[in-house]
Amino acid sequence: MMSTYDELYRKEWQWQEGDLTVTRSMQWSGPGCHNGCGLLYYTKDNKIVKIEGDPNSPYNQGRLCMRCLNLTESLEHKDRLKWPLKRIGERGENKWQRISWNEALDIIEANVRKIQKEYGPESICGMVGTGRNICWQVPLLTYAGFGSPNFGYSFLSGDSCFSPRAAFIAVTHGDFSVCDCSQFHEDRYDNPEYKVPEVILIWGNNPIHSNSDDFLGHWIVELMKRGTRLIVVDPKLTWLAGRAEYWLQLRPGTDAALGLGMLNVIINENLYDQEFVEKWTYGFEELAERVRQYPVDKVAEITWVPKEQIEEAARFFAQAKPGAIQWGLKVDQSVAGVPAAQAIATIGAICGFIDIPGSNIYIRDAYDILSSYGTGYEEFLSPEMRAKRLGDEKYPLKRMGVGPTAHADSVLVALETGKPYPVKMLWIQTSNPIANMGADAPRLYKAIRTTDFNVVVDLYMTPTAVACADLVLPAGMSPERNGYKTWWHPLRSTSKIVQYYECKSDEQIVLEVGKRLAPQNFPWETDIDLINWMFSRSATYKEDFQTLQQKVTDYQKYEYKKYEKGLLRFDGETGFNTPTGKLELYSTLFAEWGLDPLPYFEEPPYSPVSTPLKSKEYPFILTTGARSLEFFHSEHRQLKTMREFHPDPLFDINSEIAAEMGIQEGDWCWLENHNGRCRQRAHLDPALSRKVIRAEHGWWFPEMEGSEPALFGVFDSNSNNLTEQCQNGPTGYGAPYANTICKVYKATEENSLDLPSLVVTRKGGF
Amino acid sequence: MSNYNRYGLLIDLDFCTGCHTCEVACKQALDLPTGQFGIKVHQEGPRKLENGKWEYTFVPFPTSLCNLCEDRVKVGKLPSCVHHCSPGIMHYGTIEELTAKANAKPHMVLFAPQ
Ligand code: SF4
Ligand code: SF4
Ligand code: SF4
Numbered sequence: 079m080m081s082t083y084d085e086l087y088r089k090e091w092q093w094q095e096g097d098l099t100v101t102r103s104m105q106w107s108g109p110g111c112h113n114g115c116g117l118l119y120y121t122k123d124n125k126i127v128k129i130e131g132d133p134n135s136p137y138n139q140g141r142l143c144m145r146c147l148n149l150t151e152s153l154e155h156k157d158r159l160k161w162p163l164k165r166i167g168e169r170g171e172n173k174w175q176r177i178s179w180n181e182a183l184d185i186i187e188a189n190v191r192k193i194q195k196e197y198g199p200e201s202i203c204g205m206v207g208t209g210r211n212i213c214w215q216v217p218l219l220t221y222a223g224f225g226s227p228n229f230g231y232s233f234l235s236g237d238s239c240f241s242p243r244a245a246f247i248a249v250t251h252g253d254f255s256v257c258d259c260s261q262f263h264e265d266r267y268d269n270p271e272y273k274v275p276e277v278i279l280i281w282g283n284n285p286i287h288s289n290s291d292d293f294l295g296h297w298i299v300e301l302m303k304r305g306t307r308l309i310v311v312d313p314k315l316t317w318l319a320g321r322a323e324y325w326l327q328l329r330p331g332t333d334a335a336l337g338l339g340m341l342n343v344i345i346n347e348n349l350y351d352q353e354f355v356e357k358w359t360y361g362f363e364e365l366a367e368r369v370r371q372y373p374v375d376k377v378a379e380i381t382w383v384p385k386e387q388i389e390e391a392a393r394f395f396a397q398a399k400p401g402a403i404q405w406g407l408k409v410d411q412s413v414a415g416v417p418a419a420q421a422i423a424t425i426g427a428i429c430g431f432i433d434i435p436g437s438n439i440y441i442r443d444a445y446d447i448l449s450s451y452g453t454g455y456e457e458f459l460s461p462e463m464r465a466k467r468l469g470d471e472k473y474p475l476k477r478m479g480v481g482p483t484a485h486a487d488s489v490l491v492a493l494e495t496g497k498p499y500p501v502k503m504l505w506i507q508t509s510n511p512i513a514n515m516g517a518d519a520p521r522l523y524k525a526i527r528t529t530d531f532n533v534v535v536d537l538y539m540t541p542t543a544v545a546c547a548d549l550v551l552p553a554g555m556s557p558e559r560n561g562y563k564t565w566w567h568p569l570r571s572t573s574k575i576v577q578y579y580e581c582k583s584d585e586q587i588v589l590e591v592g593k594r595l596a597p598q599n600f601p602w603e604t605d606i607d608l609i610n611w612m613f614s615r616s617a618t619y620k621e622d623f624q625t626l627q628q629k630v631t632d633y634q635k636y637e638y639k640k641y642e643k644g645l646l647r648f649d650g651e652t653g654f655n656t657p658t659g660k661l662e663l664y665s666t667l668f669a670e671w672g673l674d675p676l677p678y679f680e681e682p683p684y685s686p687v688s689t690p691l692k693s694k695e696y697p698f699i700l701t702t703g704a705r706s707l708e709f710f711h712s713e714h715r716q717l718k719t720m721r722e723f724h725p726d727p728l729f730d731i732n733s734e735i736a737a738e739m740g741i742q743e744g745d746w747c748w749l750e751n752h753n754g755r756c757r758q759r760a761h762l763d764p765a766l767s768r769k770v771i772r773a774e775h776g777w778w779f780p781e782m783e784g785s786e787p788a789l790f791g792v793f794d795s796n797s798n799n800l801t802e803q804c805q806n807g808p809t810g811y812g813a814p815y816a817n818t819i820c821k822v823y824k825a826t827e828e829n830s831l832d833l834p835s836l837v838v839t840r841k842g843g844f
Numbered sequence: 845m846s847n848y849n850r851y852g853l854l855i856d857l858d859f860c861t862g863c864h865t866c867e868v869a870c871k872q873a874l875d876l877p878t879g880q881f882g883i884k885v886h887q888e889g890p891r892k893l894e895n896g897k898w899e900y901t902f903v904p905f906p907t908s909l910c911n912l913c914e915d916r917v918k919v920g921k922l923p924s925c926v927h928h929c930s931p932g933i934m935h936y937g938t939i940e941e942l943t944a945k946a947n948a949k950p951h952m953v954l955f956a957p958q
Contacts, residue, residue, distance in 0.1 A: 142928050150872075296932075303931075
């Protein structure tokens, strides 16, 4: 019998379809992704039979990407962790014994108490990766459970993902701004207030391939269908760049210079919004003075982008009604990450493309429900303990609470040197830093093995777990956990609908460990109680998890032009949430902290300009961290469907130079520099600059031997053998993941005798 | 079946991003093993054109295995590839309906797999 579409795809939370139960939820990982698309789980007998996109989700309108469509393969994968494991061999031997959760909690409690007593709570570091919904849970455990101020990203050098952008814009705009693709309206493109941006400036990301920050790349395509035109800043010809009005193919790491060059054009040709600048911004004169140091000729020379293109693109953007900027990870990944973010955001700001429909709009977490890395920091730690956070002594932004994490590079140095105090325990949840997150993977490998005790919580046995864990705990995947997402809007729920062996959700794990260590700080019985406590801290959210679960998504009305309505400042006045009440083109706080208050460009530590001699030996500029559709960072490598589409690690090289070097499509090659080497297969790209190599990250090989020396081949193809830690900007933020140097040569049998994993684990490193 | 009643897939080549969603959606719908595809995305370019622009286009091609999701369509669902296509640029319908749509905009391909 034919059903109507509305009967098949209902708006309630759960219904029956034949012998299948259908549950509406969202994918907020793991396996990972930053998006949270609405989907439908079809279950029978505690098993997910199939997954479809939820057509009633305004976020993704039923559409999914290949990773979610393939989720069933991950849920039932034979390699999944099923119960807690205790190490029985040496670290690196990959020998484990199954234990009960109770025994695991006993071991954790004993070790934590011992380390707390001998070295102080601050010697325990909580760490997360990205992607799974663990933004507040591990921080809470670190502050309220371990009593340590040291929660941070696991060795992400310069915290250079999102944080540099977020920190800078918090200081100068007082909020965070995103490209308006109508995502905050339940009725999306039909919303009467919404306006399609005439031009989107896509900077340093390919949102179609990257799981950008709560931003679905295909929204841009929806806008293109509705007339939006593009400017794309990217060394690589992405599909979007191929369809752009202007593709600015810049030299990796010169984003700040390009931004300043565009500002120069917009200011000198009077293309900016004079009324907005006068009324709502602070420091325009100083900015205008600064951009004079970046004439377009000079910028063209620095960035390799032809002068005319810079000028035309700047005019094209400034004259849009309105324009919007979609910026991404690569903005953060240079030493000059913060000034780059400053230059780019300033382009939109002086054009007045701020908080109006179809521009860059300000957004906070739904109902201001906390979900940040700072959760519990003030409440559970004394000022004395907070003052011990690693990196705070060096970086005022951290000290002033702008960045809510311990500085990742400072944690590494403390591990290595015992200074300012020793680090004796790592709690790593959802992170595989030696596979992708930290720069200089071999260096991390050494450091993380020096502690007294490490716990890794994950979905699968990872190289990081084999290398350093004493205890491995199995985490639940998306449909195995109750959770919520307040990363902007809407407020969304995930529901636990199946149980896999003894896996527990991240919330459950944090709660149970917390209860053992500091019961007074963890008075809740269940994960749902804990979530309801998080909700209860919001001044505006009056409902509980059960209600949200029934709704699945909850949209608040979105207000534009908040600065005119007194909706941004805590004192209720109009203006921006900054010391001057204005959008600060010149940062008064940076000036106070002894930092440059204006955007500036600085050469990457290794480049043809800053290290010409070294660049003779290593003639290519290397960008790492290239994304693909199949994988999220180091995840998904077990899945046969994803590997069918993408079996091996790939690097992009210009087709002509490859031909000159005798390199053909698919050839295994070595990428090498002064720091180390890795091998990947060549993908020939006719559009890439002859001087740039673009390498993927996150590769390990679950099909290989897990024990050392192979260690799942984690160093063999690891582009982070070539990047370095501890090269941050003066803010503590930014690191040159995307702009170092390398040479390339074909892999042969002779030059591949000692693979990097063997070199690192058995031969003392490169 | 008369031509009038034939069904097909209409795909907008301007906006197919090559995201491979349709391929995986189809593999799930037809329960296909490794190496088999009911629809396969082919790539044209990137190639620089004489006008300085780039040809960089994807064409999803339904194979002989495509049965237009007969089981799904029977119960009133859209074909899996159409339902999930990330930018929503695949359309399912009768050849007549799709021809009308194709006439309204350039750069479309119409497949009638069966
Ligand atoms: S972007 Fe892809 S992986 Fe992420 S939630 Fe959406 S469909 Fe799933
Ligand atoms: S319509 Fe054809 S190509 Fe599309 S999912 Fe169904 S069987 Fe596969
Ligand atoms: S799902 Fe849609 S956009 Fe993606 S490859 Fe297939 S047809 Fe193209």
